[in-house]
Amino acid sequence: MSDASHSYREQGELELTSVLKRLFYGTLFFTCLALTGLSLPSAAQSAPEATANTPDVVFATVKERAQALADKPYQKPDHNVPEALAAMNYEQYRSIHFRREAGLWQRDSLFEVQFFHPGFYYNEPVTITTVDKAGSNTRVPFKSEYFRYGDQAKPVMDAVTEDLGFAGFRVHYPLNEADRKSEFVVFQGATYFRLVGPGQVYGLSARGLAIDTAESSGEEFPVFRDFWLLQPDKEQTTMTVVALMDSPSISGAYRFTLAPGAPTVVDVDAVLYPRTEINKVGVAPLTSMFHHGENSTNYVDDIRPEIHDSDGLLLNSSQGDWIWRPLSNPKSLRVSSLQDTNPKGFGLLQRDREFNSYLDAEAHYSDRPSLWVTPKGEWGEGRVELVEIPTNSETNDNIVAYWVPKQPLAPNTEHLFSYQLRTFEERLPSQGLAQVERTRTGWAAIPGQEDGPPRTHRKFAIDFTGGELDNISTEAKLKAKVSAMGGEITHIVVEPLPVKGMWRVAFTLIPEGEGPADMQVSLTMRDQQLSEVWSYVWYPDSVQ
Structure with missing residues (x-):
């Protein structure tokens, strides 16, 4: 999220999301979508025993619509947002605020829904329909009276019409x-x-689907065209959202079961209907930002030591291994992957939660969530792919991670992916091993050495903490289990640090040739695995 956006987090005020500025990074673009309608069966149209539009009924109906869309050639709807709204600048858009008193279900539910105004970068309005317990489906109309237009937005008010539609919505809860x-x-x-x-x-951010990310053909961005919000009971602590997705190559139906709390959990059911063959589909994609951190080697002219929404990718493999890959801001596009069959989970984490690591009083990087994906059922063979895109600004999302099935999704076939998303902070409760606290690297020269090695010879220091390390004596004999492809690891040192439960593995990497070096390091004691596996790819062009 941009640094300019972090100051506007008051409840009930419009927040300009990080997606706002990042979606157009590089050659990324949106497919413009106009409003579409969909009639759900009312109680009278349902089977005799059905008295309401339950989540299953709504989801089944939207699946039918998605499949019907996929059976036809894609039709790009007309762009219908007036130019004056589309041309708004950041300050104009930020000065438009939703009136909280216009929100849905304020007194009838623990949940409350508010809406976003179209314009600026958000020029693909969506239809939003509420579904109550009696089976009544009501489309929520756009009304200018739902919004307060600040002084900076008043020049565009003449372009506001009552048929605009909303740019999206947000949900509130006693969190x-x-x-x-x-x-x-x-x-x-x-x-x-x-x-x-x-x-x-x-x-x-999470996404419904990623298509051809980091491919030379260019990325395709599916869009949620329509949403159905199922009204919860007065004391109900979960809420269901159903969405219709469409794009040139694929359509789909999504069911989100929202369960805010500690942690916030979202169960996702995605049913996909490809129109055409797709080169690469990314399931359960997560998108984040890494500008610079403790492992960066390039000098950044900034008072803040680190800037990132996430600092690493964590994978829990089907074999139970925990693999940690620190993120980087590369000089050129990098795509790496971790192969697996039926993984137990993966996620992008913000492990560093110390204010002193960032020294940013507005961005609150230390309070950013980590997000974990737990697949439901068997996802088969595939890979967790990590994309790292070079960026010179923290306003650009440059990190993407997702699951890529080994077998491409066949057209004219239904494909189901179910999974759970959950928020957490630096440690996932199910991860009991010691984890990487920090990764630091620098030139491998000895201090005072007049004729040092090439700059590509690197010194690494990896600090592990937690797990059984909290109980192990500093006199214990721990070992580092290391491996490397594309380089040689030498001068390995394992030692406790003057912080309880923290141990360091230091070594020198001597790369082979001009290619990358792929390394794995973990801590062991005799035959016992004490830590997760630190997995890192070093590129020679990383040296400034």
């Missing part, structure tokens, strides 16, 4: 305080959505 509802999830832009747990602020 942090029992008597006050706070925002915990936002759906806005393409298939992007973001969620937070108690005490957290927005950082990374």
Whole structure:
């Protein structure tokens, strides 16, 4: 999220999400989508025993619509947002605020829904329909009276019409305080959505689907065209959102079961109907930002030591291994992957939660959530792919991670992926091993050495903490289990640090040739695995 956006986090005020500025990074673009309609069966149209539009009924109906769309050639709807709104600048758009009193279900539910105004970068309005317990489906109309237009937005008010539609919505819930509802999830832009747990602020985003990310053909961005919001009972602590997705190559139906709390959990059911053959589909994609951190080697002219929404990718393999890959801001596009069959989970984490690591009083990077994906059922063979894109600005999302099935999704076939998303902070409760606290690297020259080695010879220091390290004596004999492809690891040192439960593995990497070096390091004691596996790819062009 941009540094300019972090100051505007008051509840009930419009937040300009990080997606706003990042979706157009590089050659990324949106497919413009206009409003579409869909009639759901009313109680009278349902089977005799059905008295309402349950989540299953709504989801089944939207699946039928998605399949019908996929059976026909893609039709790009007309762009219908007036030019004056599309041309708004950041300050104009930020000065438009939703009136909280116009929100849905304020007194009838623990949940409250508010809406986003179209314009600026959000020029693909969506239809939003509410579904109540009696089986009544009501489309929520756009009304200018729902919004307050600040002085900077007044020049564009003449372009506001009552048929615009909304750019998205956000949901509030008593997440942090029992008597006050706070925002915990936002759906806005393409298939992007973001969620937070108690005490957290927005950082990374989830997406419905990634198509041809980092491919030479260019990335395709599916879009949620329509949403159905199922009204919860007065004391119900979960809420269901159903969405219709469409794009040139694929359509789909999504069901999101939102459960805000500690942690905030979202169960996702995605049914996909490819129109055509797709080169690469990324399932359960997560999008984040890494500008610079403790492992960066390039000098950054900034008072803040680190800037990132996430600092690493964690994978729990089908064999139970925990693999940690620190993120980087590369000089050129990098795509790496971790092969697996039926992984137990993966996620992008913000492990460093110390204010002193960032020294940013506005961005609150230390409060950004980590997000974990737990597959349901068997996803088969495939890979967790990590994309790292060079960026010179923290306003650009440059990190993407997702699951790529080994077998391409066949056209004219239904494909189901179910998974759970959950927020957490630096440690996942199910991860009991010691984990990487920090990764640091520098030139491998000895201090005072007049004729040092080439700059590509690197010294690494990896600090592990937690797990059984909290109980192990500093006199214990721990070993480092290391491996490397494309280089040689030498001068390995394992030692305790003057912090309880923290041990360091230091070594020198001597790369082979001009290619990357792929390294793995973990801590062991005799035959016992004490830590997760640190997995890192070093590129010679990383040296400034």
